[in-house]
Amino acid sequence: MSDFVKSLAQSAAQIDKVASGSLYPHQSDGVAFLLSKRRVILADDMGLGKTRQAIVAMEVGAPSGKILVVCPASLKLNWKREIQLVDPEASVEVLGVDRETPDDARWIVLNYDILGKHAERLHGVNWSGVILDEAHFIRNASQRTNHCLKLLGVQAEARAPVLGPDFVFLLTGTPMTNRPKDLFNLLRCVGHPSARSFLSYAKRYCDAYRNDYGWVTTGASNLDELNLLLKEVSIRRKKEDVLDLPPKIRSWVPVDISGSAAAFNAVESFVTWYSGTDPSKPNDTEFLARLTKVRTALHKAKQKAVEERIRDVVASGEKVVVFTCFSEGIERHKAKLGDTAITITGADTAEKRIAAVDRFQQDETVKVALCNIIAGGVGITLTAGTHVIFQDLDWVPANHAQAEDRCYRLGQTRQVTVEYFTADGTLDGYIATLLDQKMKLIAAVEAEELPDTSILREIQDGLRRLAPALMEEARAARATGDVAQRIEKLAAAQPRATADTSPLGETGQWEFTSSRDPSARYLVTFGRAGHLECTCQGFAYRGNCKHVREVRGKIFDE
Structure with a gap:
């Protein structure tokens, strides 16, 4: 961070109101940054206490106004708990949960899914501050995104000024979940001028080009510039930079599925069908159905290996967290483990999820947490666990990063081991390598230091070897256009050199x-x-x- 930006953080008004010792040093710096910027993306690593920083900053910056928190449904009660830890006297209303609501509550907490239901009430309030937790939820165009933009005072006219709350905090440990286009709505929410026009943004940072169906914006370009742009309105710290945490060990565990005729039949059937399709006439419905059959078969083929690994970890006296994409696997594990395991799925209520987390954290008889990778991958703390197992692979690296860090966060005192179980030589292998290349792309954009000029070439070389997986992902995402052409453009997008001299002003002009x-x-x-x-x-x-x-x-x- 430059001296100029550091001075902005240090000059934040009223920071002395924060109680001494209530925050870690990096959290105090984060609060100062939030107060100085006012509309900002807090993109700290998972587990560094973004919730606490946002609450304290709102208490200091907007001590008397109404504050709105929008978050995933599973996190609503956790927000209420955190708010009252900072201020035990705080009046908090959780929409969709509280049966008895406090009169004229200062804090209103609700989930993205019910924004439309409460739109009339919400849009009629003059909010002093708005917090969007897991803000990457609004990366795509949708009704909930539109509601959030309206609540934040973002107007439809591209060059219209941003109105609305004095303080807007977007919290996400994964601002760019997949590609540069994911950042557009986040930048729009904090009023960054580069987000006035999506087409202009896409041409500059998404390697946008036209085909017979319209604009294709799934690429990446000018990553070094995007890296610098993001630093204007965001702050991101990594665990290894601010905490004295034990190490996290990540490994890939190949599983022999030669004994699973169902898995091999599913793979063979998919490959036979896929090789005979016409790429210019994709049948997305059939493709996704066949692809899901393959992934389900691989999931089942790895079930026994994961069961054995769970037993090994528990026998060593450790607690383990298992993530999977399929409910069937969770049910089968639970049936065998009984009361020694808790489950966290999308079907759970907020109260049930909190109770399950508390049992895993506090009850010594509970040894295993069985989680859906999406429902259990955000907003909860499972630091009692020291071992993380992924039975399945998701297409989005951010989902894995979020899930890993349920254990690897503030409060963890022991080494965390993360294992990805893969059916070697199958679709799992493609996904695993693709995830690695995507993580490099994300790291190039979010890095504190600008990446080496060879980073794009390295990514391109890796992507070229993954043409089959790329085509599968493109179809699954209903992308259009020539994937090979997109890769070639990515390869040609070398970082741009910065001018040696420029008329810099001492006063910020x-x-x-x-x-x-x-x-x-x-x-x-x-x-x-x-x-x-x-x-x-x-x-x-x-x-x-x-x-x-x-x-x-x-x-x-x-």
């Missing part, structure tokens, strides 16, 4: 002379949320320009 009209001057300054703005016409239309890019490089690339 930078002046440029127009290349067309020497008498014209353009001024680059910091905007409301700490992002850079320019007075030139290019910036007015696109929310980005060469002057801003040059200043951004000088400030944040230090």
Whole structure:
């Protein structure tokens, strides 16, 4: 972080109100950053206490107004608990859970799924602050995204000013879950000018191109610039940088499925069908149905190996967390483990989920947590466990990262072992390698230090070897266009060099002379949320320009 940005954090008003000793040092820095920026993405690693930082910052920055928290349904009661840990006297209403609601509650907590149901009430409140937890939930266009944008004062007109709450905090340990397009709505929520036009953004950072069906925006380009842009309105710390945590060991465990005729038949059937399809005429419905049969068969083929590993871990006196994509596996494990295991699935109520977490954390007779990778992968703490097993692989690396860190977070005092069980030589192998390449892409965008210029070439080389898996994923996501062409464009997108000199101002203002009209001057300054703005016409239309890019490089690339 540059000295200029550090000074913004240090100058946050009222930070002295935070009780001494109530926060870790990195959390105090985070609170100061939130207060100084006001509209910001808090992108700390999972387990660094984003919830606590956001609550404290709201208590300090907006001590008398109403605060809205929007989060996944499974986290609503956890938010109420955390709020009352910071302020035991806080008045909190949890929509959809509380039967008796407090009069004129200061904190309102609800989940994304019921935003529409309570829209009239919510949009009629003059919120002092809004927190979106697991903010990557709004990365795609949807009704809930539209409700969130309206609550945050983001107007439909591209160049209209952002109105709404004084404080807006977006919390997510995985701001870019898959591709650069995932960041667009998050940047829009915090009022970053680069998010005024999706097409302009996509051309710059998503390697956008047109085919017969429209614009394809699933690629990546100018990653070094996107890395710097994100630093204007976000703060991200990694565990290894701020905590003295024990190590996390990750390994891939190949499973011999030669004894599973069903798995081999499913794979053979899929390959035979797939090799005979016409890529120009994809049948997504049939493709997804056949692909699901393969993944289900592989899941079942690995069941016995996972059962044996669970027994080994429990016999050593440790607790283990098992993640799977299929409910059938959870039910079969539970039937064998009985009361020594708890389950966390999407069908559980918030109360049941909290009770299950508490049992795993506090009851010595409970040795195993059986979790759906989505439902059990966010917003809960399972630090009693020291061993994590993935029976299945998800397409999205962020889902694995979130799930791993249920154990590897604040409060963990022992080494955490993470094992991915894969049916070697099958679809699992493709997914595993693809996940590794995606993680490199995400790391390039979110890195504190800019990546080496060879990073895109390395990613491209890996992706080229994964053409079959890429085509499968593209079809599964209903993507269009030539995947090979997208890979070639990614390979050609080398990081852009930053100018050696630029007219930097000591007061946070930078002046440029127009290349067309020497008498014209353009001024680059910091905007409301700490992002850079320019007075030139290019910036007015696109929310980005060469002057801003040059200043951004000088400030944040230090």
